[in-house]
Each structure stands twice: as C-alpha cells, then as structure tokens.
Amino acid sequence: MADRVRRVYMPSLSKKHLLRGRVIRICILLAIFSFVLFSLHYFADIFSIKPSHVSPTTSQLSTVQKVIDGDTIEVLVDGKKERVRLIGIDAPEFGDEEHPAECFAQEALSEAKELLDGKIIRLVSDPTQDNRDKYERLLRYVFLEDGTNVN
Known part of the structure; x- marks a missing residue:
C-alpha cells in the first residue's frame, strides 16, 4: 500500500473577507487606544497637584555660625x-x-x-518636604551668595 497523505480542505478566503477582518481589528485597536487616552486624561486631572495644594517656598538670608557635620549647620535666623x-x-x-x-x-x-563656615547663605524651603526633621532641624536647600547650590 502506498502512503496516503491526508489533505485538509481549506477554502481560500476572498479579499472581501480578509479586508473585513482587518477593518474589525483596526476598529478594536482604535477603541482600546481611545479608552487608554481618555483614562490617562481623566485620572491625570483627578490626581494632579494643583498650585493651591502646594505651600509656597520660603527663602531667608542667614549667616553660618557653625558647621556641625557634613550635612548639618547652625545658623542665625x-x-x-x-x-x-x-x-x-x-x-x-x-x-x-x-x-x-x-x-x-x-x-x-x-x-x-571650607564651603560654609562664616558665610552668608540663603536658606530655601522645599514645598514637597516637611519643614523640620525628627530632630527638629530645619530642612533647607542652601545657596551661597554667588548662587551656588551647596546641596
């Protein structure tokens, strides 16, 4: 007996059927894309930080009295x-x-x-940080008179 090859009949799809399938897939992708864009826009509005929620930055001139260590100074405010x-x-x-x-x-x-001892500095608060840490130290950015950010 000769080996028989079993053939499965697959009707060829017409161009009309192929085009319809592509159109359906494109419509589904567009719907998903539109939903994602709408969701991002909607939730961005809900969770965005409005200027009214952010406290203003404060800035003070001060003189460094003592350098305690590499990240702490004592100033006169x-x-x-x-x-x-x-x-x-x-x-x-x-x-x-x-x-x-x-x-x-x-x-x-x-x-x-070397950077700070005895210098006149500008202390600038950060509205995203607490005003003081757990040791009651002020939390600030420090700028020299020439505008150099020490932090």
Missing part, C-alpha cells in the same frame, strides 16, 4: 540659633559611644567648613 539639615545630602556620621564613626566623616566636615 531672626536672632535665633537654628540647626539646618541640608536637603539631599547624606554625609557620613561621626558616631558616638555605641556606634563607630563612618568612613570619610572628617573629610565631609572639612569640606562643609
């Missing part, structure tokens, strides 16, 4: 001494009896002293 934590800076800590000093803590302090 309205005749009152305040400790200020520089936003965005995480300098190595000196440590204490329970914790050893971190590497390069002294270098961070020396650099901060």
Whole structure:
C-alpha cells in the first residue's frame, strides 16, 4: 500500500473577507487606544497637584555660625540659633559611644567648613518636604551668595 497523505480542505478566503477582518481589528485597536487616552486624561486631572495644594517656598538670608557635620549647620535666623539639615545630602556620621564613626566623616566636615563656615547663605524651603526633621532641624536647600547650590 502506498502512503496516503491526508489533505485538509481549506477554502481560500476572498479579499472581501480578509479586508473585513482587518477593518474589525483596526476598529478594536482604535477603541482600546481611545479608552487608554481618555483614562490617562481623566485620572491625570483627578490626581494632579494643583498650585493651591502646594505651600509656597520660603527663602531667608542667614549667616553660618557653625558647621556641625557634613550635612548639618547652625545658623542665625531672626536672632535665633537654628540647626539646618541640608536637603539631599547624606554625609557620613561621626558616631558616638555605641556606634563607630563612618568612613570619610572628617573629610565631609572639612569640606562643609571650607564651603560654609562664616558665610552668608540663603536658606530655601522645599514645598514637597516637611519643614523640620525628627530632630527638629530645619530642612533647607542652601545657596551661597554667588548662587551656588551647596546641596
């Protein structure tokens, strides 16, 4: 017996049928695309931050009285001494009896002293940050008189 090949009859689709399938797929894709765009626009309006929700930025001129470490300074604000934590800076800590000093803590302090000690600075708050940290230090960006951002 000869090997028989089983053939399956597949009727050829006419151009009209193929075109209809493409049109349906394109319509479905357009509907999905439109839905996604509408959703993004709708939810962007709901969750956007309006200017009324953002507190204004405050700015103060001050003189650096003392550099505590690489990310903390003491300044005179309205005749009152305040400790200020520089936003965005995480300098190595000196440590204490329970914790050893971190590497390069002294270098961070020396650099901060060179940049800031005795200088007149501008303290600028950030409306997206708290006003003070858990140690009651002011959280601020620090700018030198020439406009250099120390942070």
